Amino acid sequence: MEIGLLFGVFVVLLVLGVPIAFALAVSTLSAVLYMGLPPIVVVQQVSAGFNKVSLLAIPLFIFTGELMMRGGISDRLISLASSLVGHIRGGLGQVSVVASTLFGGVSGSALADVSAIGPTMIPQMEKRGFSKDYAVDVTISAALVALLLPPSHNLILFSAVAGGGVSIADLFAAGIVPALMLALGVMGAAYWLAKVRGYPVEQFPGFRAILSRLVAAIPGLLMIFVIFGGIRAGIFTAVESSAIAVLYALAVTLIIYRSMKWKEFVGAASHAARASATVLFVIGAAGAFGWLIAYLQIPEFVVESLNSLTQDKNVALLLMVLALLIMGTFLDLAPKIIIITPIFLPVAREYGVEPLHFGVIMVLAGGIGLITPPIGSVLFVGSAIGKITVAEAMKSIWPFYLAAFAVLLLVTFVPALSLTLPALWR
Numbered sequence: 001m002e003i004g005l006l007f008g009v010f011v012v013l014l015v016l017g018v019p020i021a022f023a024l025a026v027s028t029l030s031a032v033l034y035m036g037l038p039p040i041v042v043v044q045q046v047s048a049g050f051n052k053v054s055l056l057a058i059p060l061f062i063f064t065g066e067l068m069m070r071g072g073i074s075d076r077l078i079s080l081a082s083s084l085v086g087h088i089r090g091g092l093g094q095v096s097v098v099a100s101t102l103f104g105g106v107s108g109s110a111l112a113d114v115s116a117i118g119p120t121m122i123p124q125m126e127k128r129g130f131s132k133d134y135a136v137d138v139t140i141s142a143a144l145v146a147l148l149l150p151p152s153h154n155l156i157l158f159s160a161v162a163g164g165g166v167s168i169a170d171l172f173a174a175g176i177v178p179a180l181m182l183a184l185g186v187m188g189a190a191y192w193l194a195k196v197r198g199y200p201v202e203q204f205p206g207f208r209a210i211l212s213r214l215v216a217a218i219p220g221l222l223m224i225f226v227i228f229g230g231i232r233a234g235i236f237t238a239v240e241s242s243a244i245a246v247l248y249a250l251a252v253t254l255i256i257y258r259s260m261k262w263k264e265f266v267g268a269a270s271h272a273a274r275a276s277a278t279v280l281f282v283i284g285a286a287g288a289f290g291w292l293i294a295y296l297q298i299p300e301f302v303v304e305s306l307n308s309l310t311q312d313k314n315v316a317l318l319l320m321v322l323a324l325l326i327m328g329t330f331l332d333l334a335p336k337i338i339i340i341t342p343i344f345l346p347v348a349r350e351y352g353v354e355p356l357h358f359g360v361i362m363v364l365a366g367g368i369g370l371i372t373p374p375i376g377s378v379l380f381v382g383s384a385i386g387k388i389t390v391a392e393a394m395k396s397i398w399p400f401y402l403a404a405f406a407v408l409l410l411v412t413f414v415p416a417l418s419l420t421l422p423a424l425w426r
Contacts, residue, residue, distance in 0.1 A: 002031050003296055005027075005031050006028070006030070006289075006293075006296070009031070020332055021286075022285070024282070024288070024339075025046065028045075046288045049290075049291075053239060054156060055160055056239045057151070058157070059279075060243055061109075061151045064242065064245040065272075066112070066267075066271055066272045067249040067268050068116075069112065070265075071268075072257050073252070074116040074117060076213070076216050076220055077102040078120055079213045079216070080213040080217040081096075081099035086202030089195050089199075090138075091199065092125045092130065092202065093125065093135075093138040093191075093193075094190060096121040096135075096139050097141075097142040097145075097186050100117050100139070100142035100145055101179070101180075103117060104143070104147075105146075105224040106224065108149065108151035108152045110367065110370055111143075112146070113142075113145075114143040118143075118381070122382075130194075130199055131396075132386050132387070132392065133392055133393055136385070136386035136388060137393060138400070140371050140379055142183070142186050144368070145183045147364070148176070148178050149176065150224070150227050150231070151245070153334075155171040155172060155363060156168055157283065157337050158341060161338050161341040162341060166356060166359060168238040169231045169234075170422040171359055171360075173422040174357070174359065174419065175363070177418065178418060181407045181410065185404065186400060189403040190400075219252045219257070222248075223248060223249065227241050227245055230244065282332070282334050282335050285335075286335040290341075290342050293339065293342055302347055306347055307350075313353070317348075317353065320348070320361075321365055321408065321409075323344075324361075327340065328365060328368060328370075329369055333367065333369065344358070356419060361412050361418075365408055373394070
């Protein structure tokens with residue numbers, strides 16, 4: 001009864017349009033009151049949910065992304081991407097993918113990625129004859145690459161929820177190959193659809209232009225090495241890396257590019273503060289929800305149920321992936337990681353799946369949910385930037401879905417794609 005009440009109240013509140021954090025907190029409180037436990041325990045668990053030192057890296061990396069976006073970094077990365085791949089079929093669609101991949105290595109957030117790249121690339125694609133649905137679809141699909149690249153907020157969150165036994169540095173390394181595969185998959189889908197529709201290509205600007213734009217983009221690109229290289233080399237922790245990233249972003253935008261004005265700085269700080277507060281409240285509420293799931297011994301029940309269905313590792317993995325994809329349609333990625341990890345990670349371990357491997361699977365599968373209605377936040381932001389409805393955006397998104405699903409299946413059933421780099425760099 002307690003389990004039915006917990007999930008029943010949660011689903012009803014989601015259907016009514018209640019914000020995810022409040023839905024999580026209220027459903028947890030309802031179950032706790034029904035069970036006769038003191039309600040103060042919910043407050044304690046919400047506090048414990050975001051009272052982890054490693055989570056301090058998330059607001060700092062959000063601030064870094066805001067500084068880089070408002071300080072002109074994204075414009076230089078787009079210019080570099082245009083010179084590298086603008087001449088491939090699909091032109092600006094390919095540019096959007098490469099620019100998103102480069103910026104993803106700075107922001108670590110799909111929402112930041114589409115917010116930075118979308119306002120520039122989507123209108124440009126429309127002016128060059130690309131349809132709005134194509135411009136939005138390629139941009140939002142490319143934004144998912146950021147979820148798997150350092151400094152991915154969601155990989156940091158998975159490490160915290162997994163109990164700290166999963167290294168953030170190893171998770172960052174594990175996500176690199178799948179991220180590049182996803183970028184190539186999206187580029188392939190963009191190429192095919194552009195060819196079918198007869199979309200134009202850009203002129204190749206020449207190697208001199210490439211070199212010039214590369215030099216202009218180097219300060220921004222170095223952020224990737226500052227963040228990942230320092231953590232991987234053991235010079236500093238993820239939290240220390242996030243603080244250094246903020247200082248580096250300020251140095252680049254204020255001293256090197258001189259593009260950050262006081263108004264932009266205040267805007268970056270206020271937007272990062274609001275985004276961080278929202279994210280941390282969701283994390284705290286999901287932490288209380290996850291605690292109650294563990295208290296009710298739901299993970300043990302899931303393990304027993306799966307064992308009764310199959311003893312085959314691959315079948316169990318496929319079932320978990322399908323469940324993650326379904327849940328991604330009505331749960332945002334951060335709460336899903338916090339709620340589902342305590343349930344599925346013990347199951348994955350029971351079948352011999354490495355936590356690093358499972359973390360990449362969860363983030364990638366959850367990322368697909370970000371471009372899937374009815375909850376997909378990246379889909380809604382991209383549609384708003386492109387000034388089209390979600391229904392219009394869905395018209396041509398299926399090639400990008402197929403590319404993402406293909407990469408997800410490869411990553412799921414070929415563990416070496418996730419585990420080779422962490423093993424080499426230890």
